[in-house]
Amino acid sequence: xxxxxxxxxxxxxxxxxxxxxxxxxxxxxxxxxxxxxxxxxxxxxxxxxxxxxxxxxxxxxxxxxxxxxxxxxxxxxxxxxxxxxxxxxxxxxxxxxxxxxxxxxxxxxxxxxxxxxxxxxxxxxxxxxxxxxxxxxxxxxxxxxxxxxxxxxxxxxxxxxxxxxxxxxxxxxxxxxxxxxxxxxxxxxxxxxxxxxxxxxxxxxxxxxxxxxxxxxxxxxxxxxxxxxxxxxxxxxxxxxxxxxxxxxxxxxxxxxxxxxxxxxxxxxxxxxxxxxxxxxxxxxxxxxxxxxxxxxxxxxxxxxxxxxxxxxxxxxxxxxxxxxxxxxxxxxxxxxxxxxxxxxxxxxxxxxxxxxxxxxxxxxxxxxx
Numbered sequence: 258x259x260x261x262x263x264x265x266x267x268x269x270x271x272x273x274x275x276x277x278x279x280x281x282x283x284x285x286x287x288x289x290x291x292x293x294x295x296x297x298x299x300x301x302x303x304x305x306x307x308x309x310x311x312x313x314x315x316x317x318x319x320x321x322x323x324x325x326x327x328x329x330x331x332x333x334x335x336x337x338x339x340x341x342x343x344x345x346x347x348x349x350x351x352x353x354x355x356x357x358x359x360x361x362x363x364x365x366x367x368x369x370x371x372x373x374x375x376x377x378x379x380x381x382x383x384x385x386x387x388x389x390x391x392x393x394x395x396x397x398x399x400x401x402x403x404x405x406x407x408x409x410x411x412x413x414x415x416x417x418x419x420x421x422x423x424x425x426x427x428x429x430x431x432x433x434x435x436x437x438x439x440x441x442x443x444x445x446x447x448x449x450x451x452x453x454x455x456x457x458x459x460x461x462x463x464x465x466x467x468x469x470x471x472x473x474x475x476x477x478x479x480x481x482x483x484x485x486x487x488x489x490x491x492x493x494x495x496x497x498x499x500x501x502x503x504x505x506x507x508x509x510x511x512x513x514x515x516x517x518x519x520x521x522x523x524x525x526x527x528x529x530x531x532x533x534x535x536x537x538x539x540x541x542x543x544x545x546x547x548x549x550x551x552x553x554x555x556x557x558x559x560x561x562x563x564x565x566x567x568x569x570x571x572x573x574x575x576x577x578x579x580x581x582x583x584x585x586x587x588x589x590x591x592x593x594x595x596x597x598x599x600x601x602x603x604x605x606x607x608x609x610x611x612x613x614x615x616x617x618x619x620x621x622x623x624x625x626x627x
Contacts (some may be wrong), residue, residue, distance in 0.1 A: 266285070269324030272342070274403050274505065278343050281399040282334045290326030295318055300457020303550055313441050327369045333392045342396065343403050358392035359385075451495060499545040505533055506541040506575075510566060512549055522563040532570040540624050544568075544577050550598060551579025551620040558616060571624055574607075580619040586611060598622075 336357040345353050366385035370378060403543035460479045467475065510525055517523045536544075548566060555561040561583035569576040599609040608626040 259616055264559065266293060270407075272284075274407065274490060277406050278399045278403050279334055279338060281402045282337070282395055283330060286330030286334070286392065286395045287327055289395065290330055291323055293391075294322035294326055301350070304434055321372060322374065325365055325372070325374075327359050328368065328394070329365035330395070332364050333357055335395075337361055337396060343400060348471065354393055354396050355389070358389045358396060361392055362386070362388035389590055459618065486581070492511045499542070499549070502541050503546055506544050507533060508538055509541060510568065513548055514553065514566065515563070517556075520584040521556065521561070522579070523552075523566070524564075526568070528567060528569045532568075534570045534575055534626065537627060540605060540627060541577075541609075543598070543605060544575065544622060546601070547577055547620065547622040548579055550595060551581075555579070555581035555583055555618070558587065559585070561617060571626075575624050575626060577622045577624075578619060579621075580614060581617040583617045584615065586613045586618045595620075 333614045335351070340353045340357060342350065342353050342357065362385040365388055366381040369384065370381050374381075460475050460482075463475060482513035499509045499512065501512040507527055514523055551566075552564055555564050559581050563582045565578075565580045567578045567580075569578070595609065595611060602609045602622055602624060605627075606625055607622065609620070609622050611618060611620050
């Protein structure tokens with residue numbers, strides 16, 4: 258049974274690791290080659306037999322030594338790459354490492370004998386042993402570099418995976434919250450209101466057989482139940498899950514405006530006119546909450562007579578402005594509701610700001626389109 262082929266990401270990682278190994282091996286090996294050749298010719302005065310006599314230039318000897326050494330490093334790196342050294346483990350890795358280093362050192366020694374740098378094979382063989390050790394050390398350093406790169410890459414991917422899991426968990430919690438809100442709102446709007454209506458019908462039947470004060474009391478109870486159903490239950494239901502939110506944020510904002518008392522001059526404008534932004538439910542609900550909070554604060558604390566709601570629909574961002582002509586912003590007030598909204602909007606990548614205007618105040622929310 259054949260193993261599954263590596264994934265696209267695995268192939269990319271393997272290619273990157275191979276490039277890292279080759280770069281480090283060539284850079285370090287080339288530097289050592291230059292340093293060793295310069296030391297042998299310029300500092301120690303070691304002369305080659307056939308290429309350099311008493312009248313020959315040391316520069317020619319240096320260039321040839323450097324060229325042979327660089328070729329040896331290139332051959333060793335190529336062999337290690339072809340043999341997949343970075344993907345080997347254990348004893349096999351050690352064998353491949355020593356084999357590639359030894360083969361390259363042998364090629365280097367043969368070239369040195371050929372051009373006459375060493376007069377005998379014994380000297381070239383001794384030099385090949387030293388070269389094997391140096392190339393092996395170069396490979397070890399390059400392998401350590403690849404290992405460090407892999408660990409850093411895996412740590413970064415683990416961090417990103419953890420962040421993705423946290424984001425997914427947050428999204429799941431938000432979805433669950435929205436689901437619970439909708440279930441409760443549907444229960445309040447449907448089941449509980451239906452029970453109240455049936456109780457009113459029962460009270461009406463009871464009152465039809467009574468006269469005088471008992472009937473008046475029952476009628477008052479019916480009126481209070483009707484007010485409870487029309488006001489408190491609908492308000493709580495709309496707070497949990499705003500009316501029209503499933504049709505879009507514009508529909509939800511229009512439904513909110515329709516609930517503002519007739520004595521308040523309220524306007525709602527979408528810029529550009531007719532724009533219908535496509536947003537996920539979380540962003541729609543956040544903007545609806547901002548509008549509700551802005552209207553509520555304008556009426557309760559600002560004593561406003563006029564409220565202007567403007568939704569700016571941009572290419573990448575939506576901006577919702579709720580402005581009133583009330584008494585302004587109390588610097589000593591505790592803005593607990595706005596603090597919760599700010600946290601929610603920042604979690605969506607947006608923001609919330611409350612500023613004083615002349616007259617009144619303005620609440621501005623920003624939400625990316627996602």
